[in-house]
Amino acid sequence: MQLLQIPKPYCRNYTFGSNCAESCECVAENSLGCNSSSGVCDCKAGWIGSSCERRCDPYHFGKGCEENCSCQNTEVCDNENGTCFPANVCLARNTLNCLPALSLTCQQVSENCTHGDTQKPSLKNDMLDICCGGASNFTDSICIARDDCDCKTNYGGFACIACEQGKYGEGCKQKCTCQNNATCDHVTGKCDCSRVVGKTGDHCDEDCPPRFYGLNCSSSCNCSQFQNPVCNPQTGTCTCQSGKTGHNCYEDCRNYTFGPNCAESCECVAENSLGCNSSSGVCDCKAGWIGSSCERSCDPYHFGKGCEENCSCQSTEVCDNENGTCFPANVCLARNTLNCLPSLTLTCQQVSENCTHGDTQKPSLKNDMLGICCGDSSKLIESICITRHDCDCKNDYGGFACIACEQGKYGEGCKQKCTCQNNATCDHVTGKCDCSRVVGKTGDHCDEDCPPRFYGLNCSSSCNCSQFQNPVCNPQTGTCTCQSGKTGHNCYEDCRNNTFGPNCAESCKCVAENSLSCNSSSGVCDCKAGWIGSSCERSK
Structure with a gap:
């Protein structure tokens, strides 16, 4: 005889197991119930997971999320019935209008970071932009919102990610006041100078204080304490003051250099100087020399440091510019003289300052200088020199102080007489007449009338008159001399x-x-x- 099988009771209210003593771990609003024997949750359409805790992703819907959505790239479908609606992807923590059932973690999205088509607008690509491009991290969540993302206070821009650079505050409507490409806090607007070189301050626009440089002026200069400014605010390179050089500006200038970092060259004549001031470049002249470059010897009446000592020599002597020793000498025109003492040369411009103070009746070197340089202003550009004993003149020069022959004389010793007429000059060597300043005359002696049709200096200009005139024009002025029956400027x-x-x-x-x-x-x-x-x- 068979025993009657009594059916097990059907568990209710999300219980299962023997005597329905176990509780099912299902999300009640996302499930229809659970298996009374195993406790397995029976998820509603649009939900999956052991507890029915996860909604379908934005591209699937229905029971077990097994149906594919047929929406546009910028739409999502209802997880239960697949109905499409327009949407946007937002960063969940900064967004007020997330659809609670449509959130994903960036960890989930990151599995597709290499598979997006960023050139084609789509919700998927927006997710990839947020989660894969560094705007957020893998612990962030993204969500779907109908239409635009409604951002929390102090957030805005794409997907409610923090304000774009240069903006801050509620709605990201306030403009940062940072300078030099510094960034600002998207909430407070405070400038961050940590990546700005050589600047600091509230707006990253203030120069580094002394002895600091680099990012936000946070590094200390390693330079001599006497430098100001101490170092370059960008690189930290020491900016040496005048007279100093070296990596830390501890070394003095050498080898005729001066100025900041010893970058300038002193303009001193090395053989006449001891060196130059390392700060100003002023030359330190040896005894017997003066001038900004120590280029000038003392005049014949002074010697020593700065030429401040007076010579005690006879009137026909000069003294050594360094030690004052006297020796007999003569004054010569420098350009015509072979035996000038190189350290004893003066310009007539210097000598001319004493033109009215000489005693020409008394033999002296000073009076010889005045005799050469005074009385003719054209000689101010000349130089005179001192020689031991007589002047040794160059060829074709002679006479007093090797000055070129006087006008009207030429040849060796200036003994021959020029034969030029009409106040023409002659070459002091050959005696050849120069008619270039004589009007209406030409020829070897500048005494011949101009040939027909020429006039002026050395008859070098052509008359501009009618060819039928004779004589054609005035040999001095070039004025046409018209023949009988003719008139006009050119006699035409x-x-x-x-x-x-x-x-x-x-x-x-x-x-x-x-x-x-x-x-x-x-x-x-x-x-x-x-x-x-x-x-x-x-x-x-």
Whole structure:
């Protein structure tokens, strides 16, 4: 005889197991119940997971999320029935209008970081932009919102990610005041100078304080304490003051250099100087030398440091510019002299300051200098020099102080006489006349008249007159001399209005009503018919 099988009771209220003593771990609003034997949750359409805790992803719907959505790229479908609606992807922590059932972690999205098409607008690509591009981290969550993301206070821009650079505050509507490409806090607007080199302050626009440089002026300069400014605010390189050099600006300038970092060269004549000031570049001249570059010797009457000592020599002697020792000497014109002492050369410009103070009756080197340099301003550009004993003149020069021959003399010793006329000059060596400043004359002696059709200095200019004139023009001025019957600037015009003769300067003596005209060259009247006489004054 078979025993009657009594069915097990059906568990209710999310219980299962023996005597329905166990509780199912299902999310009640996402499930229909659970298996009364195993406790496995029976998820509603649109939900999956052991507890029915997860909604379908935005691209699937239905029971077990097994149906594919057929929405546009910028839409999502209802997880239960697949209905499409427009949406946006937002960063969940900054967004007020997330659809609670449509949130994902960036950890989930990151599995597809390499599979997006960032050129094609889509919700998927927006998710990838947020989670894969560094705008958030894998612990962040993203969500779906209908239409635009409604951002929390102090957030805005794409997907409610923190304000774009340069903006801050509620709605990201306030503008940062940071300078030099510094960033600002998206909530407070406070500038962050940590990546700005050589600047600091509230707006990252203030120069580094002394002895600091680098990012936000956070590094200390390693330079001599006497430098100001201490170092370059960007690189930290020491900015050496005048007279100092070296990595830390502890070394003094050497080898005729001066200035900041010893970058300038002193303009001193090395053989005449001891060195130069490392800060200013001022030359330190040796005894016997002066000038900004120590380029000038003491004058013949002074010696020593700064040329401040007076020589005690005879009037025909000079003293050594360094130690004051006297020796006999002569004054010579430097450009014509072979034996100048190189350290004893003066310009006539220097000497000319004493032109009115000499005693030309008393032999002395000073008076010889005045005799050479004074009285002719053109000589101020000349230089004179001191020689031991007599001046040794260059070839073709001679006489007092090796000055070139006086005008009117030439040749060795300036003993031959020039033969030039009309105040022409001659070459002091060859005696050849120079007519270049003589008007209306030419030839070997500048005494020949200009040839036809030439005039002016050395007859070098051509007359601009009618070819029929002779003589053509004035040899001095070039003014055309018109022949009889011609007039005008170039003598091309015939005489008119009863005039005749050279340049039409004469008036014809004809009775006007009895004559036709007169000859432009001779002035002879051309009488009308029935009239005769030199003036056409008589009738036939």
